Amino acid sequence: MALVNGSNQPTVPVEDRGLLYGDGVFETIAVRDAVPEHLDRHLRRLRTGCGRLAIDPPALSLLEAEALLLCAGVERAVLKIIITRGHGGRGYRPSVETPPTRILMINPWPEHSPDYRNHGIALTLCRTRLARNPLLAGIKHLNRLEQVLARAEWQDEYQEGLLLDTEGLVVEGTMSNVFAVRAETLHTPALDFAGVAGIMRERIIEHATRAHTPVTIGELSLPDLARADAVFFCNSLIGIWPVRQFGACLYCAHPLVRDFVRCLDIA
Numbered sequence: 137m138a139l140v141n142g143s144n145q146p147t148v149p150v151e152d153r154g155l156l157y158g159d160g161v162f163e164t165i166a167v168r169d170a171v172p173e174h175l176d177r178h179l180r181r182l183r184t185g186c187g188r189l190a191i192d193p194p195a196l197s198l199l200e201a202e203a204l205l206l207c208a209g210v211e212r213a214v215l216k217i218i219i220t221r222g223h224g225g226r227g228y229r230p231s232v233e234t235p236p237t238r239i240l241m242i243n244p245w246p247e248h249s250p251d252y253r254n255h256g257i258a259l260t261l262c263r264t265r266l267a268r269n270p271l272l273a274g275i276k277h278l279n280r281l282e283q284v285l286a287r288a289e290w291q292d293e294y295q296e297g298l299l300l301d302t303e304g305l306v307v308e309g310t311m312s313n314v315f316a317v318r319a320e321t322l323h324t325p326a327l328d329f330a331g332v333a334g335i336m337r338e339r340i341i342e343h344a345t346r347a348h349t350p351v352t353i354g355e356l357s358l359p360d361l362a363r364a365d366a367v368f369f370c371n372s373l374i375g376i377w378p379v380r381q382f383g384a385c386l387y388c389a390h391p392l393v394r395d396f397v398r399c400l401d402i403a
Contacts, residue, residue, distance in 0.1 A: 138241035139202055152237055153230065154220025158279035160236075161185035165215040166372050167207050167242070172215045174372065175203060177335050182219060185275035186236075191221050194238050206240050214243040214373065218278070246373060248295075253397065256380025256387065257295035257369070261358075262286040262310065266301045268329035276332050286310045296369050296377065298361075301330045306356040312371040313337035314356075316364035317392050321350040323360065336370040339400055349392065366390035376400065 140146035153159035163178040172178075179196045186193035203215060218239040224231030264286040286297050287310045296309045307325055308314055313334040316323045322344050327333050344351045361367055366387050367379040376397050379387050 149223045151223040160220035160278045162218040167213045212245045252377045256378040259382040260294040262297040266330040274333040307331040309369045312369040317366040318364045323352045325356045
């Protein structure tokens with residue numbers, strides 16, 4: 137099921153800049169019992185991404201109405217919202233007159249083993265490095281080539297891959313944000329130069345702050361992960377996945393991570 141600019145007969149012009157250049161942003165939203173979860177947060181991030189790319193976004197009320205229409209009667213699925221700059225312009229130069237294209241689609245829910253959440257995952261270090269670009273850092277833009285290349289590096293023996301930037305600093309997973317726990321303090325990368333500022337990441341930081349758990353947002357290195365008491369990954373679909381093994385590092389269940397799972401993770 138999909139809508140393109142409100143039409144249930146979805147077609148996208150071949151000259152759409154989202155297709156030609158990855159010129160746009162997107163959101164991936166969990167749907168349970170016909171409700172797109174944390175839709176307000178996702179729409180705010182979508183608007184922020186459009187602002188960063190100088191795309192005039194559709195009204196959030198319109199996107200909300202179309203999202204609810206598409207999710208009606210859906211028990212469990214994934215809602216994807218894509219905003220492109222539309223078509224037009226000469227080469228890379230965008231048109232100032234063409235309205236953006238909005239695409240909403242429903243996809244099947246990804247089935248992951250509950251063992252990943254309950255007992256942890258095996259993590260690998262990706263050879264692919266993320267470029268440092270503060271202009272694009274934090275937003276969920278359509279160009280995901282680095283993630284595609286990184287995910288192609290392994291098969292099913294690992295459940296997630298760790299991405300570093302070109303300076304060798306920890307940024308995120310291929311599809312998720314990363315946290316480390318050391319001495320009852322939560323650590324996560326700042327994402328000033330690369331990475332996506334995830335919705336679940338935002339919720340975890342807010343929950344930790346309310347619970348008076350110290351949170352450090354800054355540089356994170358591979359030695360920091362090796363010294364950590366716990367490491368976990370998160371996004372809006374997988375919820376929270378603790379890391380069981382990363383190379384020679386073995387991690388045990390940590391009460392702080394269990395608290396996050398109990399309070400935030402209903403995947």
